[in-house]
Amino acid sequence: MSWLSVTNPLGARAERARQTLWLVRNFLYDYRRYSRESFLHGPKSRESRKAHIHLLAHTVEHGLSLANPRPAFGLEKIRKLVGETRSYIADYGIDASAEIAIRALEAYVAFNRAAGAEIGDVPAAVETLRQAIVSARTELLGGTEDVTAEGIRQRASMDFLGFMEARHSVRQYADRPVDPALIEQAVRAAQQSPSSCNRQTCRVYAFTERKAIASVLGFQSGNRGFGEQLGGILIVTTDIRHWGSVGERYQGWIDGGMFAMTLALGLHAEGLGACMLNWSETKDVDAAMRAHVGIPDNELVITMIGFGHMPDSFKVPRSQRKPLDEILRLDPALPA
Secondary structure (H helix, E strand, C coil), X not given: CCHHHHHCHHHHHXXXXXXXXXXXXXXXXXXXXXXXXXXXXXXXXXXXXXXHXXXXXXXXXXXXXCCCCCCCCCHHHHHHHHHHHHHHHHHHCCCHHHHHHHHHHHHHXXXXXXXXXXCCCHHHHHHHHHXXXXXXXCCCCCCCCCCCHHHHHHHCCCCHHHHHHCCCECCCCCCCCCCHHXXXXXXXXXXCCCCHHHCCCEEEEEECCHHHHHHHHXXXXXXXXXXXXXXXXXXXXXXXXXXXCHHHCCHHHHHHHHHHHHHHHHHHHCCCEEEEEECCCCHHHHHHHHHHHCCXXXXXXXXXXXXXXXXXXXXXXXXXXXXXXXXXXXXXXXXC
8 A cells, every 4th residue: 555545545546547547548649550550451551561471471481491391382372472462563663572572482383393283373473473573683582491400500509698698788888989880780680580470570770979869868768877978879669560460469569679689689799788778658758759760650669779889897787687496487287
C-alpha cells in the first residue's frame, strides 16, 4: 500500500485513473500506427508488397532447406510468388527484393527438374522473370547453400562467453572521432540478425556530429553525465509495413531488439564502447523526436545506442548477473 493511498485514498484513486487513461492513450497511439502502416488489410504500398515477396520467397528457401523436400511442394504459394513478383516488377522495376525472389524461384525449378517433378507452367514463368534480370544486378543469390557443421564451427570458433563478459555499458569516452567504416562494419554484422521470414525490417539512423548528437539526446532521459562525451548516437527502428497480421503486432519489437543487440555487439567487436539508451517514452516525446529526426510514421523506434572510443582505463557498473538457476528452466515438467 502506497503512502498516498493511506493519507489520501481519493487522491490515490484519481492518480490510478489518470495513469490508466494515459496508458490507454499511449496504447491507442501504437494501435493506430500498426493498423494504418502494416499490411493488415492487404499489401498495398511498395514496401508492404516487397515484404510480402520476401515472406513468400522465404517459404521457398525454407522448404528447399529441409532434409527431404517434397517434390512440387507449395505450388499454390509458388504461383502466388510468381504473380506478385511479376506485378511488382511491372510497377517498380527490378530491385534487390525482386531479384532475391527470382533467384529463389530458380532454385525451386532446378530442384523439381532434378527430382523429375511436374510443376506445370512454373518453369516458363520463372524463365520469363529471369530474363528481366539478365542485365540487372547479379551478385544477389537465392535458394539454399551447402554448409558443413565443421565449417560453421571453424568460422564461429571464439571464446564467446569471454567476448560477452568483456561487453559493458560504457559511460566514459575518449575525445576522438569515430571512423564511419567502423559503424558500417557493425551495421553489416547486425544485418546477420535473424528476422521473421527474412523480412529485414530494421533501419539505423547514425549521427556523429557533436551538435546533432546533443540535439537527439535531448529527447532521451538516460544519458546524463556522459552524453556529451559520446562519439556517436544510433537510432534503431523497424518498418512496420513489413508486418501483416494481428499475431505479428509485436514482431517489430522482437526483430528490432535482436538487431539492436547484434549492432551493440558489432560495435564491441570493432573495439568501440557502447551503451543502450532505452526508448521508454510517451507518445508525445516519441512524436517530437520523430519530427526532429525525420523518422516516418511507418517505423517503430526500438532504442538508441550511444557509442565512441573508450579511454585507456575507466570504471563500469559491476552489473552482477543472477544465478543461472534463476534464469534457466531445463526440461520443465509438462502435463502427461
